[in-house]
Amino acid sequence: MAFLVCPTCGAEYHAxxxxxxxxxxxxxxxxAVGSVVPGLCFDCFPDLAVGDIVDIRNHGExxxxxTVSVQKIVLDPxxxxxxxxxxxxNGRDRALARCNLSKHREALDADPPAPPKDGYF
Structure with a gap:
């Protein structure tokens, strides 16, 4: 098992x-094997493009x-x-860093996952 920390958002996970x-x-x-290493998490891995639907995260109430859409991307030269x-x-535009956005997944809006079947564990 590998232990990783996402360098974009700071999420800790294992692979x-x-x-x-x-x-x-x-x-x-x-x-050393088993040490914590950097690795993009599932939410930060996909590249974002203008027009993508994204969810705001890690920003606060x-x-x-x-769920919002990306209108413009400004790259640092x-x-x-x-x-x-x-x-x-509300129609306003907001500038956010990549760590505050995750690509929207339709599956999250679908039916909740089925419970495990008997004998699964």
Whole structure:
């Protein structure tokens, strides 16, 4: 198992790796197997583009959980990141960092997952 911290949003998670020794040796040869390493989380991994539907997160009330669309992306010419301008439901635009956005997934709005079947665990 590998332990990771997302360098974009700070989320801590673990990844089930079938061969952790090889995985660490290939990606982080100077780090001990089982150590915490950087890795983009599921929410930060996808690139965002103008027109994408995203959810606001890690920003605070009342914006957290709102679903909005990306209107404009401004990239820093030095390569240190981008600012994403989104249109809020009230019609105002807001500038947010990538760590405050996750790509909206329709599956989250669908039916809740089925409970585990007997004997599953």
């Amino acid at each position: 089930l790796i079938s061969d952790p020794k090889t995985w660490y040796a290939e990606r982080y040869p100077d780090v 009342p914006l957290d959980g709102q 030095a390569g240190c990141g981008a600012i994403y301008f989104v249109r809020l439901p």
